[in-house]
Amino acid sequence: MFKCLLLALASLCAAAHAVHAADAPGAPEAPRPASRAEAVAIIADMRRIVAPQGVERSEMVRIGGIAQAITVRGADRRNPILLMLHGGPGYVAMPTSWYFQRGWEDYFTVVQWDQRGAGKTYAANDPALVAPTMTRARMLADAEEMVAWLRQEFGKRRIFVMGHSWGSSLGIELARRHPDWLHAYIGMGQITDSPESERRGWRFALDAARADGNAQAVRELEALAPYAAPGAPVPLKDLYLQRKWLGHYGGAVYNRRGFDAESAAVRLAPEYSDAELRTLWEAGDFSSSHLLAQTIAMDFSGITRFDCPIVIFNGRHDYNVSASATAEWYARVRAPSKALVWFEHSAHEMFNEEPGKMLVSLVRYALPHAERAGDVAP
Template identity: 35%
Template sequence: MPRKAARLIGVSLLGVAGILIVVTAAGLGFRAYRQHLAAETLAIRSPKGVQEGGFVDIGGIKQWIQIRGEDRDNPVLLFVHGGPGGSSWPMSSGWRPWEKHFTIVQWDQRGTGRTYGAAGDTLAPTMTLERMTQDGVELAEHLRTHLHKDRIVLVGHSWGSFLGIHMVKQRPDLFSAYVGTGQVVGRTTFEKAFELTIARLQRLAASANNREALAELAPVASQPTLTPENRLIADRWSNALGLPPAGGFQLAGPIPPLFMPDVSLLDLYNWRKGVAFSAKYLTGRNGPMFQSDMASMGFRSSIPMFFIEGDADGVTPGEPAEQYFKEITAPHKEFVWVRGGDHFIPFDRPDEFLAELMARVMPFAGN
């Protein structure tokens, strides 16, 4: 290659590298600016407020929690996130109004977010329902001491609703009320979700006049058992027919996770890694949600029970939860259908969810 041509290529590459550096710096600067604005928007300024985050010793490891609220005298609400591995604090900016009425605690569970980032894959042998239930109990005990409360409200979402039921069953004395949303009750939840998926695929195939799809889906629809073979058929036609995700998947509040204050790029990386890591041990046909059944734990509860379910939830359909709920005996219980609500009501309808908490749960929350 002639020396002149090589020089031109070198100059061009340096120019491209320079542009990339400038663009990256500008992007990081814009992100820092947006995070600063978000911090101002979300800041707790009340004299009796609490705004803290850090690691606490739970279950023999460091686990991350965030605590926010405008008045330490308010009831404490522990939000047990879903996923599993789906840390909720990076997408909870819509909960700012909740903090006027509750002290909100968010917890990166074992294998999740910052907790995963601190320990990594060494957690693998401990990723069990039993260990994580005990983690939740230890956290509740810590919060009771740290925030000077006798009992706290537990809100469980999706996987967190499954874990949350186990927590309140094990130590009801720690909790003033239980609230489930996207409630998982075991295998029947996912069998119902699969039945709805097949029905959606049939509608798509019919609208596309896809006779091959209709022929292959018909025997599955007649007996929608969640077998590996039927799952393969559903996956095949989900891809071929372009089935949209069930439930909406609205995973961001008014402030996107990328611009949330104190959320680093490493946090976002560990968030994604934690979801994949936790899924290996807690989901699928061999995971506890599929293998366990809430009915086997009995239906008696010594604390008030509330289920808030979206009637358009295709991820954890509410019908199995409603059937389970009917069997529950408790000092007080209420089942609430949110019309048009999907799987992520606390995130995409935070004001509506808060209204239900205030009207139904607050009278039992104590302080």
């Protein structure tokens, strides 16, 4: 017995030595992906849906007269549909969904959709032909068509719609117009009074710059005054300058300076070809040039009565879309049921910033609405 123990200890020591040797200077490098293709293949295989009732689709659907890109992923197609309306305009969520979404798919059939003029949808269509259709009315009509298509395709009477930032401006209208289509509406970075949100974001950035002694930021932000004055449109160049410093001081992503980490993660998106990635940011600029000025002028603060449940996920440090303005609006909302969930360590990207809490919150605050309707897998 003693001899066996000595042999086992010798084997463990040899293994430990091998591990340390691999880390030593001059040791051969550990294997690693040699290309984007290898990296995304690893991610795709790790997140592959293998459950017998699962669904894993990536396709083009004809919506609003053009081909529009979606992914549909879930461990059991009998679970409720959750459609995510991305922000921006043009800031698609599909290419980072490999990071934040996998847990959702055990409870929901999750649909990512690259809207008109964005992401893979932009790459699949002639921008010159799409440009005249880049209106808010057309975008809302697209959202209505997409919800109708999902309900028919999957045999669902109701689905969940979750709108983020720009997408929340579409989502709130869907909730108001079509409550009978929804188990609940979920808003993240919910747009309410956009001009007031802009003013609060500017004030946050200016106060942070002054506290930091950042003379350049103070000078540039003060030059914007009166920023987002009532009745005056905000020039996009002023908006971008405000956003530069707002992001620098963590008002977009908490304790980070902007979206650099998320932008880098986009390169690992299994759903995107190299060609589609090359046009991704061009698509964002295209969408913003047509829709952003109108977006930051919108005021939904008077829409407070809904006939479907309302769930709001609010980043405590969100100044990109003012969390405080959203909370004030929420206090006046009347709905069959409502819930406000604070993400204490998030700004505008709670699904990336606190993915664990995001999953728990979806299961706790949204899923019961589908359970009560019998729209979950046995």
